[in-house]
Each structure stands twice: as structure tokens, then as C-alpha cells.
Amino acid sequence: MDAQLIAFTGVAAGMVALPGADFTVVVRNALASRTAGLASAVGVAGGLLVHTALAVAGLAAVLVTMPVLFRTVQLLGGAYVLYLGLSALYAIRRRARDGSGPPSDAPEGEPERPAPREFGRALRQGFLTNALNPKAPVLFLSLLPQFVPDGQPPLPRTLLLAALVVVLALIWFPAVALLVDRLGRWLRRPRTARAIEGGSGVALTGLGLALVTGPLLR
Numbered sequence: 001m002d003a004q005l006i007a008f009t010g011v012a013a014g015m016v017a018l019p020g021a022d023f024t025v026v027v028r029n030a031l032a033s034r035t036a037g038l039a040s041a042v043g044v045a046g047g048l049l050v051h052t053a054l055a056v057a058g059l060a061a062v063l064v065t066m067p068v069l070f071r072t073v074q075l076l077g078g079a080y081v082l083y084l085g086l087s088a089l090y091a092i093r094r095r096a097r098d099g100s101g102p103p104s105d106a107p108e109g110e111p112e113r114p115a116p117r118e119f120g121r122a123l124r125q126g127f128l129t130n131a132l133n134p135k136a137p138v139l140f141l142s143l144l145p146q147f148v149p150d151g152q153p154p155l156p157r158t159l160l161l162a163a164l165v166v167v168l169a170l171i172w173f174p175a176v177a178l179l180v181d182r183l184g185r186w187l188r189r190p191r192t193a194r195a196i197e198g199g200s201g202v203a204l205t206g207l208g209l210a211l212v213t214g215p216l217l218r
Contacts, residue, residue, distance in 0.1 A: 008147040008161055009168075015139070016168045021081045022047070022130045024203050026173050028088065029122045030180035036122040037177030043126025045169040050131045052162030055140035056155070075212060076132050082208025084125065088201030126173075140165075 022044040030037025130136070140162075148157045 004147050004149060005160075005164075009164060011143070012161075012165050013168050013172075015143075016048075016165065016172050021084075021133070021203075021208075022126065022173070023176065025084065025125050025129045026176050027180055029125065030177040031184070032122075033118070034177065034181035034184075036118055037180060038174055039119045039122035040126030041173035041177045042170070043123040043128075044130045044173050045166055046123075046127045047130025047133070048136075048169045049166050051133075051136040051140050052144075052165055054137060055144055056158050056162050078134075078208045078210070078212035080128055080132050080208070082205060082212060084129070085201050085203070085205030085208055089198070089205065 026037055026040045026044060029040040144158050144161050145154070147161055148154050
């Protein structure tokens with residue numbers, strides 16, 4: 001039994017499950033529909049695939065050692081998360097002004113028929129939220145090499161570790177989306193849905209502002 005692989009699995013599982021912007025986006029989209037939640041969950045895993053591929057290729061090291069490039073990614077990621085947060089807050093304000101309710105699934109007893117545009121939007125949101133996370137290159141670059149045993153070829157082992165991270169994401173984030181959908185009848189009550197969407201909007205806005213205005217994350 002590979003003790004290092006088991007240890008890495010535990011560390012990676014905690015890292016994937018740690019609440020952040022991607023978790024918030026999955027929950028928010030899952031409130032709209034199960035398919036949107038699952039689409040954003042797959043998008044998050046796709047973003048992780050980008051980071052793990054960069055780490056395996058060694059490109060993450062280039063990103064980390066070039067402050068201008070790193071800051072550019074940080075600003076892009078912060079701006080996108082800020083956009084998602086402000087969009088959520090604006091949607092709440094617009095519905096309050098128009099007297100309409102929060103987004104919900106199809107009426108009870110009817111099958112869900114998500115529009116392809118909504119599916120693509122949720123997938124894109126999940127992917128970009130994770131792919132533009134400036135902390136991820138540093139995290140993967142510092143984490144993966146620690147679990148490559150001495151004397152082993154680094155590339156196959158790093159590929160295995162990177163694949164494991166993506167698999168964990170494909171388990172965790174869809175599970176979150178399905179749990180939100182399972183609790184949908186309660187979570188989609190107008191008052192509860194407004195509170196959750198408002199909280200996610202504030203959280204995303206705060207995270208975006210922290211990235212845009214904060215110091216270089218090194």
C-alpha cells in the first residue's frame with residue numbers, strides 16, 4: 001500500500017472540498033437547476049485539469065516566477081469573480097423591484113428541460129472561476145512534488161497525482177450540486193433562496209475585491 005498516495009488523497013480531498021468561489025458558484029447554479037449545478041461542477045473540474053496540466057508541464061513554475069504574468073492572472077480571476085458576485089446581487093435587486101421570485105426548477109411533476117444556453121453558461125462559469133484562480137498554480141506547484149518518492153520518475157507519479165485531484169473534484173462538486181438539488185424544495189423557498197443567493201453574491205463580491213485590490217499572492 002502506497003502510504004504517500006493515501007496521504008496525498010487526504011490532503012487533496014481537503015483542498016478540493018475547501019469552500020471558495022468555485023463552491024459558491026456550484027451552489028448558486030444548483031439552486032437554479034440540477035443540470036446547471038452539475039454543469040458548473042464539471043466546469044470546476046475542468047479548471048482543475050488546467051492547473052494540474054500546467055503543474056505537470058512545469059508551466060506553473062514560469063507563472064509563479066513572473067510577477068507581471070502572475071498579477072495579470074490574479075486580476076483577471078478577481079475581476080471575473082467580482083462580476084459573478086455583482087451579477088447575483090443585481091439579479092436579487094431586479095427581482096425585488098419586479099416582484100418576481102428567485103430562479104427555480106420546472107414546476108413540480110414536470111421534467112426539467114434546461115436550455116442549452118443555460119447549460120453552457122453554468123459550465124463556463126465553473127470552468128473560469130477555477131481556471132482563473134491565481135492561488136492554484138502556487139498550490140499545485142508546491143504540493144505535487146512533495147508526494148513524488150525519491151528515486152521514482154517524477155512525470156508518471158505527477159500525472160497520477162494530478163489525475164487524482166481531478167477525480168476528487170468530479171466526485172465532490174457534483175455531490176454538492178446533487179445535495180443542493182435534493183434539498184431544493186426547502187432551499188428554493190423565496191426567502192431561503194434570496195438569503196442563499198444574497199450570501200453567495202456578497203461572498204463572491206468580497207473574494208473578487210480581495211483579489212483585485214489585494215497584494216500579489218506569492
